[in-house]
Amino acid sequence: MLAKRIVPCLDIKDGRTVKGVNFVDLRDAGDPVELAEIYSKEGADELVFLDISATEQKRKTLADLVYRVAEKINIPFTVGGGISSVEDVDVLLQNGADKVSINSSAVKNPKLINDLVAKFGSQCIVVAIDAKQIEGEWIVHLVGGKVPTERKLFEWAKEVEERGAGEILFTSMDHDGTKDGFANEALAKLSQELNIPIIASGGAGKVVHFTDTFKEGKADAALAASVFHFKEIGIGDLKKELQEEGIPVRI
């Protein structure tokens, strides 16, 4: 049976992890490779590296990081953040990334999805969508949720699927950082209307939130950052509890 995936997300700036991490056993808390290795050993199913640096050196630094991660890590990982061209993606995949995630660049230029899928295949193209509710309507936002667009979540998600994306990473800006659970209603609707996997993001605080997002939200994978970084939830314990709840997981 296909297992539900647990996906820690690491924010990267200039090749280093930025969100505070609370691992006493880390030699270097800012080293993404070391952190990735720990998560991999703990049973993470996949990793996401989100690059938030904006320097000119960015591309090279990120490519170097991808190479170092691929060298060490034997589980799949996705790289996102500021990717806006076929060339950007080519460099990351050549260096060993399994998937890339695009966000703003896809909203600004939707044809980019088709171009990437044609060149690299659906399997490695993840489209990340950030959205929040405005007057009862889910509206797609850019720049980490700061800038609203004209696009509505479900229409945009459908278009993303039709253009060939292999997976959608949906972050609810209304839930992100609240530690109060994922946006399960919207997630379930995405799963019902689309036929590609959906990764839930935003709102993880307790184990029960993961259970709920798999059961009620019908999510295929759940992404979280701080609950893992601050060891509020251990991945091994989380998976054991999910298994007890009858959710298929890889242990």
Place this chain on the structure above:
Amino acid sequence: MKIVIINYGAGNIQSIKFAIQRLGYTAVLSDDPEEIKSADKVIFPGVGEASSAMKMLNASGLQTLIPELKQPVLGICLGMQLMCNKSEEGNTTGLGIFDVDVVRFSKNVKVPQIGWNQITSLKSGLFDKVDDKEHIYLVHSFYAPLCDETIATSEYDVAYSAALKKDNFYGVQFHPEKSSEVGAQILKNFLSLESN
């Protein structure tokens, strides 16, 4: 031991190279027929779309060489699919090593299948020290149905071939290079096969 990864332009081979490196070996990337023929083990990777990958393979002239190889050959993901008779994807004629046709998952399930699924009914030395129902990582929209050459089964919508074997040819639908310790064991087993 000389390990050659066939380099015909299809997809991400860096991860396979690294996985072999983690096992203490070095793999060479090559599209040179003499180099491939002289290898102890050959790995035939592939990601992306079947018809364009097959075009690249035909352009490299390797489509006749691969079926004639005598040493252990391991096709991974799309590599395995191209070793079959044909694929529904892009209506592609394959290498015809495995006597099975690759078809698309139905709309009953989300496509592509992405993630960790279990392998069962393990039937070859390729799976030495691998337990039944271990998880392996897959990303695919098309699959090889069960057939006489199936040596591992997985289930998504239907039961299908997670791995195939014919003589010295092995094919795995999953990515051993991304399947954690289980994948590493399978790659190790492949590299330990007798070279003829």
